Amino acid sequence: MFSALALRRVFWLLLSCLLLGTAERLAAQSLPASSSAPVRRQVAAQRIAAPIKLDGLLDEAAWQAAPVAGRFTEYRPHPGHAERLPTEVRVLYDDAAMYVGARMIEASPDSIRRELTQRDNVGNTDFFAIFLDPYRDHLNGYGFFVMSTGVQMDTRYSPANGEDGAWNAVWDSRVAPLPGGKGWSVEIRIPYSAIRFAQAPVQTWGLQFMRQRKRDNQQFTWNPINPAVDGFVNQWGELTNLENLHPPLRLSLTPYVSAYVNHYPYNELGKQNATTSFNGGADLKWGINESFTLDATLVPDFGQTISDNQVLNLSPFEVQYPENRPFFTEGTELFNKGGLFYSRRIGAQPMGFADVPVLQAQGGLLAKGEFVYQNPGVTRLLNATKVSGRTSKGLGIGVFNAVSAASYATVQDSLSGRQRQILTQPLTNYNIVVLDQSLPHNSYVSLINTNVTRGGQTYNANVTAGLFRLVDKKNQHAFSGQLNYSQRHGLALNSEAPIDDQSGYKYYLNYGKISGNFTWYVDHGIESDTYNPNDLGILFGNNNVSQSVNASYNKYQPFWKVNNLYTSAGIYHSFLFKPLLYQNTGFYGSANTTFTKSFLTTGFNVNVDPLRRDFYEPRTAPLGGYYVWVPSSVNLGAFVSSDYRKKLAYDINAGIRPYALDNRVERPRRLAYGLTLSPRYRVSDKLNFRYTFDYALKVNQIGYVNDGFDLTQPIDQFYSALLTPDVLLGRRRVVTYTNTLAANYTFTNRISLTFRTRHYISSVHYLSFARLSPNGGEENLPGYFRNHDTSFNAFNIDAAFVWWFAPGSQVSLVWKNAGGTSILGSEATPLYFDNLASTINTAHNNNVSVKILYYLDYLTVRSRRG
Numbered sequence: 001m002f003s004a005l006a007l008r009r010v011f012w013l014l015l016s017c018l019l020l021g022t023a024e025r026l027a028a029q030s031l032p033a034s035s036s037a038p039v040r041r042q043v044a045a046q047r048i049a050a051p052i053k054l055d056g057l058l059d060e061a062a063w064q065a066a067p068v069a070g071r072f073t074e075y076r077p078h079p080g081h082a083e084r085l086p087t088e089v090r091v092l093y094d095d096a097a098m099y100v101g102a103r104m105i106e107a108s109p110d111s112i113r114r115e116l117t118q119r120d121n122v123g124n125t126d127f128f129a130i131f132l133d134p135y136r137d138h139l140n141g142y143g144f145f146v147m148s149t150g151v152q153m154d155t156r157y158s159p160a161n162g163e164d165g166a167w168n169a170v171w172d173s174r175v176a177p178l179p180g181g182k183g184w185s186v187e188i189r190i191p192y193s194a195i196r197f198a199q200a201p202v203q204t205w206g207l208q209f210m211r212q213r214k215r216d217n218q219q220f221t222w223n224p225i226n227p228a229v230d231g232f233v234n235q236w237g238e239l240t241n242l243e244n245l246h247p248p249l250r251l252s253l254t255p256y257v258s259a260y261v262n263h264y265p266y267n268e269l270g271k272q273n274a275t276t277s278f279n280g281g282a283d284l285k286w287g288i289n290e291s292f293t294l295d296a297t298l299v300p301d302f303g304q305t306i307s308d309n310q311v312l313n314l315s316p317f318e319v320q321y322p323e324n325r326p327f328f329t330e331g332t333e334l335f336n337k338g339g340l341f342y343s344r345r346i347g348a349q350p351m352g353f354a355d356v357p358v359l360q361a362q363g364g365l366l367a368k369g370e371f372v373y374q375n376p377g378v379t380r381l382l383n384a385t386k387v388s389g390r391t392s393k394g395l396g397i398g399v400f401n402a403v404s405a406a407s408y409a410t411v412q413d414s415l416s417g418r419q420r421q422i423l424t425q426p427l428t429n430y431n432i433v434v435l436d437q438s439l440p441h442n443s444y445v446s447l448i449n450t451n452v453t454r455g456g457q458t459y460n461a462n463v464t465a466g467l468f469r470l471v472d473k474k475n476q477h478a479f480s481g482q483l484n485y486s487q488r489h490g491l492a493l494n495s496e497a498p499i500d501d502q503s504g505y506k507y508y509l510n511y512g513k514i515s516g517n518f519t520w521y522v523d524h525g526i527e528s529d530t531y532n533p534n535d536l537g538i539l540f541g542n543n544n545v546s547q548s549v550n551a552s553y554n555k556y557q558p559f560w561k562v563n564n565l566y567t568s569a570g571i572y573h574s575f576l577f578k579p580l581l582y583q584n585t586g587f588y589g590s591a592n593t594t595f596t597k598s599f600l601t602t603g604f605n606v607n608v609d610p611l612r613r614d615f616y617e618p619r620t621a622p623l624g625g626y627y628v629w630v631p632s633s634v635n636l637g638a639f640v641s642s643d644y645r646k647k648l649a650y651d652i653n654a655g656i657r658p659y660a661l662d663n664r665v666e667r668p669r670r671l672a673y674g675l676t677l678s679p680r681y682r683v684s685d686k687l688n689f690r691y692t693f694d695y696a697l698k699v700n701q702i703g704y705v706n707d708g709f710d711l712t713q714p715i716d717q718f719y720s721a722l723l724t725p726d727v728l729l730g731r732r733r734v735v736t737y738t739n740t741l742a743a744n745y746t747f748t749n750r751i752s753l754t755f756r757t758r759h760y761i762s763s764v765h766y767l768s769f770a771r772l773s774p775n776g777g778e779e780n781l782p783g784y785f786r787n788h789d790t791s792f793n794a795f796n797i798d799a800a801f802v803w804w805f806a807p808g809s810q811v812s813l814v815w816k817n818a819g820g821t822s823i824l825g826s827e828a829t830p831l832y833f834d835n836l837a838s839t840i841n842t843a844h845n846n847n848v849s850v851k852i853l854y855y856l857d858y859l860t861v862r863s864r865r866g
Contacts, residue, residue, distance in 0.1 A: 041223045043069040043207065044241035045091040045098070052092060054187045056176030058101045066090035066101075072211060072220035077563040077594065079227055079556050083220045085183075087128075087211050091239060096248065096859070100144075100188040102128045104211055109181030112148050113214035113645070115685045116746035118754065119804065120153045120165055124645055124682065126214050128186050131157075131236060133206025134197035137394050137438040138234035140333070141206060142195055146173045146186045149685075150749040157233050158333035159444060159469070166329035169194040170252070170808035170855055193250040193857065198392035199290045200245075207239035214645060217599055227556045230475055230514035234442050250287025251858035254808065256280065258301050258851040265843045279303075283327070292389030292397065297327045300381055302347070304800070304814045304849055312762035312792035314706055314734065316616040317540040320344075327384055334388050334398035334434045338448045338465045338482060341400075341432060342538035347381040350407040350424035351458075352493045373412040379404040379425055394438035402430045406455065423494065426455035430536055441471045452535040459490030459499050461535035476516070481509045486531050504531030504542065512550075520551040529578040529623065541616050543623050545580075548572035558596055566603075567591040576615055579624045584612035592639075599643040607635040611660075618727045618772055619704050626727055628702060629776045631660040631670065644680075651678040665770065665778045667731055671699045687745050694738035705730045705769070705788050707824060719784050727772040728781075730788060736762040737832060750804040757797045759839065763830040764790040789828040793839040794820040808855025819844035 046066035053060070069089040074081040085105045092099040104126070106112055117123035126148040133141040143155040143163075156167040173188045197203065209222035223237035258279045265273055281299030288294055305324040313319050321344055323329050328343035335341045356375050384402035391397075408421040429452070436446040446467040453460050469480040484506040488499050505528050512521025529543040550570035558564070569589040576583055592603025610632050618626035637655035659670035673696070680690040705728045709716040719728070743755045766788045771779045797817035804810045821842045829835060 039224050039235075039237075041069075041237035042240050043067055043089075043091065043222075043237070045093050045239055046241075047243065048092045048094050048099075051094060051096070052099045052101075052187065052189070054172055054174045054189055056174035056185055056187050058090075058103065058185050058187060062092055063090055063101050066092055069209060069222050072209070072222055073224040074218060075210070075221045075225050075227075076219045077217060077596075078558055080224070083211075085213070087209070087220065087222075089130075089209050089222065091207075093242065093245075095246070097189050097191045100130050100190070101185070102209070102211075103178060103185045104128060104183045105178070106181075106183040106213075109177070111213075111215050112184055114147075114149050115682065115688075116149050116749060116752075117147070117151050118744065118746065118752045118802070119151060120168075121151070122147065122153065122212075124214055124685075125149060125151070125212075126184070127153075127210075127212045129210040129212075130188065130190075131206075131208035131210070131233075132190075132195060132239075133233055133236055134195060134203075135390055135392065135394060135438075136204060136206045136238075137390075138206065138231070138236075138442055139438050139444065140390065140396075141233045141236070142169075144169075144171060144173075144188060144190060146175060146188060147749075148175060148184050150175045152749075156331070156333055160337040161333045163232075164333060166326075166332075168326070168330055170857070172807050191857075191859075192245070192248050193252070193287070193859065196287075196291055196293065196389055197245065197247060199247060200392070201243065203242040203245060205239045205242065206233065206236045208236035217643075217645065228516055228554070230471075230478070230519075231442055234475070247287065247290030248859055250285065250293060252285045252808075253282055253856045254284075254853055255282040255856070256301065256851060256853045258303070258849060260303060260847060260849045262845065262847045264845045288387065288389075291391050292387060293331075294385065294387045295327070295331065296383065296385040298383055300325075300327060300384065301851070302381075303847070304812060304851055306756070306798050307758075307796040307816060307818060309758065309760070310794045310820065311760065312736070312764070312790065314703055314764070316619055316704070318538075320538055331386070331388060332400075334396050334436055335386070335400050335432050337434060337436060337446050338467050338484070340448055340450050340463055340465055340484070340533055340537040342534075342536065345534075345536050345538075346384070346402050346430050347379055347404055349377055350379055352422075352424035353377060353409075355494070356409040356411070356422055356424060369414050370411045371414055373410045373419060375409040375424070376407055379407045379428070381405075388434075390436075390438075396434070396436035396438070398432070398434035398436075400430075400432040404428045404430075423456075425493070426458050428455070429453045432536070439470075441473055442475060443469055443471045445469075450533070450536045454490075457491050458493050459488050461532075462487045463533045463537065471514070474515075476513060477511070478514045479509075479511045481507070483507045484531065484533065486533050488532060488535070501530040501532045504528040506531045506542075517555065518551070518553050520549070522549050523547060526577060543577045543615075544574055544583075545577050546572065546574040561596055562593040563596050563599075565591065565593045576624055578622075581615075581624055582613065583615065585610055599645070601641040602639065604636070604638040606637075609633050609635075613776065617704050620725075620727060625774045626772060627776050628729070628772065629662070629664065629778075630702075631662045633657050633659040633670075637674075647682045649680050652676070665780060667702075667768070667780075668700045670701060672701070673697045686747070688743070690742045692738070692740040692742075694736070694740075696734075696736040698732075698734040700767070701732050701734055702729055702770075703732065704728075705766070707788055707790065710786075713786060715784065715786050719781070723771055726774075728784075729770045729772045729778065730766045731768045731770070733765045733767060733830070734762065735830060736760075751802070753799075753801050755797075755799045758795070759836070760792075760794040761832060761835045761839070762792050763828065763835065764788075765828075765830050787825045787828075789825060789830075791821070791823040791828040791830070791835050791838075793822075793835050793842075794818075795839050795844070806855065808853075808857075810853050812851050812853075814847075814849050814851075816847040816849075817844055818847075 044067045048062045072083040072087045087104050089102045113124050113126050115124040127145050129145040131143045141157040145153040154169050156164045171190045171194050175186045177184050211220045225235045260277045263274045279301045284296045286294045302325045308321045323343045382403045386400040388398040406427045407425040409424050412419045431451040433449045438444050448465045450463045463486045465484040467482045471478045487503050508525035510523040513519050524547040527542040527544045531542045552568040555565040573585045574583040587608040590605035594601045612630050613627040614630050615623045615627045617628045620626045635657040639653040641651045642649045653676040655674040657672040661669050675695045678692040682688045709720040738760045740758045746752045769781045769784045799815045801813040819842050
């Protein structure tokens with residue numbers, strides 16, 4: 001059976017390729033061919049004997065003697081047009097740093113947009129940027145942006161992360177107006193310690209310059225960029241004449257001290273409402289050689305990171321939260337290859353956290369009369385270290401290691417007061433090793449290994465993956481793939497039972513046309529039923545066989561009344577891997593465009609899902625025996641985004657998904673709605689507000705009853721025995737509101753105040769219940785009526801005052817307020833204002849902290865002493 005199905009899949013993929021190839025030839029007949037051969041402009045750097053004084057004026061004689069890079073080409077919104085207002089750039093260098101000076105000519109002073117923002121934010125602002133590819137591999141690079149206000153932003157570019165704005169370097173810049181207000185100028189100093197490059201007598205680096213004129217929403221680049229060609233770094237020019245560069249000793253230390261005051265109204269005897277703590281630690285950077293750098297964080301403190309957007313999770317999968325801790329977001333492009341690293345696993349909730357409240361019934365952790373006195377929700381990170389870099393031959397090497405302390409819950413006897421500890425996670429070591437070889441024509445091969453080793457008898461985990469991407473010489477077609485193998489060996493926590501998914505595999509293949517107005521791809525992948533990378537990665541569901549076809553047609557040049565047009569359509573199809581059963585098939589399409597005069601961006605998407613089987617919703621193992629039939633549905637969505645240059649701008653996103661009537665069981669039709677409104681108002685160039693309202697309504701949704709049976713209730717005792725091993729499903733109405741208000745006041749380009757408050761409410765009201773039997777059979781349970789309603793409420797405030805008092809050094813004062821309730825049964829209510837009142841009246845945790853970071857560079861300290 002499997003071989004026949006495999007043959008059908010191969011035939012289906014070949015047919016798709018044939019159809020796409022035919023469409024490609026037809027498109028080629030009606031469209032002018034776009035050249036994918038990169039243009040490589042060159043400019044020579046000028047060596048200087050004395051450092052440049054940064055004041056933004058470009059008045060030193062060395063600037064006048066340096067070759068000029070000019071004649072920029074428009075990148076957006078009209079690719080290929082020559083710039084009307086000139087840009088002039090010069091590059092100087094000495095033994096310690098590279099200097100970039102640029103003049104941006106403007107028609108008048110009021111043509112320059114100057115909204116002040118926080119570091120790493122662009123806003124309604126003009127900017128100048130320089131991009132460097134020191135190894136000239138056309139895959140990896142650095143970007144340094146300076147706004148017309150002097151605000152800085154830096155980025156890394158890589159195949160794994162694309163444009164990664166989380167990366168930060170220590171560099172300096174100054175801006176100044178040109179005489180007569182006819183533009184502005186900038187001077188940038190990039191110390192060699194901020195980048196990595198090889199040791200060679202004469203070097204040529206990849207180079208690009210970019211200028212943004214926000215008044216006309218234009219971006220220009222020095223080396224022309226063709227948006228129809230795949231890739232960004234591979235379309236840069238070259239910086240020549242770099243001689244006798246010696247990578248410096250890259251050694252820096254960023255010590256910190258922090259103090260916290262925390263208040264929570266326990267109002268219990270023996271517990272303090274207010275507590276204080278003091279912390280100290282450091283981040284260390286050491287350039288092992290010219291190519292590799294060691295980054296280490298010692299006794300880290302992440303208490304000031306922004307609060308997570310907590311949600312009510314009714315799905316069978318975990319919620320994936322974004323990473324906000326700087327050490328895990330900066331310079332991780334190598335470790336993110338292959339999608340095997342979910343950094344939130346490190347310092348996360350202990351693996352045995354949810355097991356602690358289990359009462360003493362057949363192997364429970366608590367004895368009779370005991371209660372949970374303390375159960376830490378996160379593990380404490382002891383240290384983390386990463387070594388990464390790339391050799392002159394294009395071999396990238398990365399090693400990451402982190403250690404978290406053992407975590408224990410404390411339980412107490414209610415009569416004697418005696419306490420004991422229960423292990424919720426042992427001492428754990430997390431390790432990643434990456435080898436990434438760059439190949440010609442924007443290609444690469446990679447090998448990644450992740451390993452989690454735990455103390456004691458608890459199981460360990462290991463995942464190994466090989467990746468490749470091969471691109472033809474014309475940068476027209478690409479073939480990529482991935483093969484993963486996971487291993488988990490040992491016993492479950494606090495148990496003598498071995499884990500049941502000891503080894504598994506995954507593979508993925510993708511082939512397609514990547515450049516031109518018309519692009520396409522076909523792909524195919526398998527995740528076996530025992531593949532599990534979730535000890536250090538994240539995978540929402542394994543046991544899948546999936547394939548898809550996608551085709552896109554884009555117009556990058558203006559036509560009619562629009563600047564561009566982006567369209568996409570595709571088909572996807574999947575099976576359960578074991579047993580081999582049909583899951584779903586779907587069709588989708590989307591289009592979006594930006595109007596020429598108003599710069600209003602709008603688009604739509606449509607998704608058609610025929611009748612499908614959901615094997616994950618019943619929460620049964622192994623998969624395949626139970627599934628929920630999901631009727632055919634059509635999702636229609638649209639969005640509108642106005643011009644952000646205006647003081648008042650907005651984003652609107654709306655969608656509706658009607659379902660076919662489910663004739664197997666007598667019940668009303670399902671329906672889902674969604675709406676997002678997000679207006680923003682810029683009061684001045686220093687103050688702005690943004691409000692976001694999210695609304696979602698699901699009517700007659702069918703799903704697993706998350707809180708399950710309460711065996712202390714007689715009716716649940718009866719139906720639990722009646723249904724076993726079948727599953728209890730509920731027909732429910734789920735309504736969710738999210739209100740978020742953000743305000744930013746920026747005093748200078750180095751001092752800012754931000755405020756963000758979020759209020760989230762999600763209410764679940766069950767209308768009826770059903771029995772799910774094997775093979776998707778459902779039977780209504782009119783006699784079962786216990787209240788399973790749920791209301792989840794979350795409220796957060798994050799306010800931060802940040803002062804960058806020196807490059808790489810800052811003082812931050814942060815206030816965090818958090819409160820929330822989870823209400824079950826008859827106390828739960830779907831009424832918004834009742835939930836709001838409940839949230840406001842619930843005890844809130846308040847935390848105020850101050851943290852001081854000071855950047856110490858060895859070379860700077862040594863020169864000052866000299």
